Amino acid sequence: MDRAQKEKLVDELGQIFESSGVVVVARYEGMTVAEMQDLRAMMRVAGGSVRVAKNKLAKIALEGKPSASIAEYLTGMTVLAYSEDPVAAAKVVDDYAKKNEKLVVLGGAMGETALDPAGVKAVAGMPSREELIASIVGCIAAPAANIAGAIGAPASNIASILSTIEEKAA
Numbered sequence: 001m002d003r004a005q006k007e008k009l010v011d012e013l014g015q016i017f018e019s020s021g022v023v024v025v026a027r028y029e030g031m032t033v034a035e036m037q038d039l040r041a042m043m044r045v046a047g048g049s050v051r052v053a054k055n056k057l058a059k060i061a062l063e064g065k066p067s068a069s070i071a072e073y074l075t076g077m078t079v080l081a082y083s084e085d086p087v088a089a090a091k092v093v094d095d096y097a098k099k100n101e102k103l104v105v106l107g108g109a110m111g112e113t114a115l116d117p118a119g120v121k122a123v124a125g126m127p128s129r130e131e132l133i134a135s136i137v138g139c140i141a142a143p144a145a146n147i148a149g150a151i152g153a154p155a156s157n158i159a160s161i162l163s164t165i166e167e168k169a170a
Contacts (some may be wrong), residue, residue, distance in 0.1 A: 006057060013053055013061035013080075020087035024093045024108035024120055028052075031102045036079075039096050039103070046092045048083030067109035077105065086110055087128045094124035118131040 003010075017023060028036065040050045056073040062068045083089035090108065097103045108115040110123060127135070 002136075009053065010057050010061045013051075013058055015063060015123075016049075016051065016080070016082055017062055017065040018137055020082040020089075021065075021084050022089050022108060022110045022115075022123065023067050023070060024081040024089050024115075025106045026071050026079050026081065026093055026097065027076055027081045027104040027106055028078045028102065032076045033101070035100060037104070039079075039081075039092075041063060042096060042104045043083070043092050045087065045137065046083065046088040046091040047085055048092060051080045051082070054078065069114035070107060070109045073106040073108075079103075085129045086107060087123060087126050090115075090120050090123040091128065092098065 031039075031132050036050075043050050055076075055078060058074050058080065059071045081089040081090075081093045093103070093105060097105055105117045107117060108120045108123075113119075113163050115123060
């Protein structure tokens with residue numbers, strides 16, 4: 001890799017570290033190519049990405065970035081998992097690490113907040129952005145459904161009373 005390619009890679013990694021909601025660092029020693037492709041596919045479905053980069057270049061890219069605290073985890077065979085959604089990458093990596101013991105979560109960063117392995121697990125347990133939106137919409141829609149039910153209830157009550165009177169008269 002020549003100097004221009006390295007500079008381009010450092011710029012790309014810098015963009016990743018600035019724009020990602022969460023960055024997770026994991027050790028992937030011993031994983032097969034198929035296992036890594038499976039992890040990449042799961043991450044793509046969740047809206048994130050997986051990147052393997054030289055630790056030295058990643059450390060250079062981290063200088064002056066909010067997630068600079070993860071530089072200490074960049075030793076050995078490491079992989080970076082990241083997503084704009086602050087939960088997606090952590091959730092996918094945590095789920096995959098449960099299935100495959102070769103993937104070991106070292107830590108991560110959520111903006112300027114450093115995460116140890118327990119912190120990544122805690123973030124993974126949080127609801128995703130879509131789940132939060134769905135629950136908020138449910139909370140907003142519930143009162144409207146109750147009002148509609150209350151408005152429609154008197155008419156149905158009158159109809160059932162009339163049908164009961166009609167049956168008794170017959």
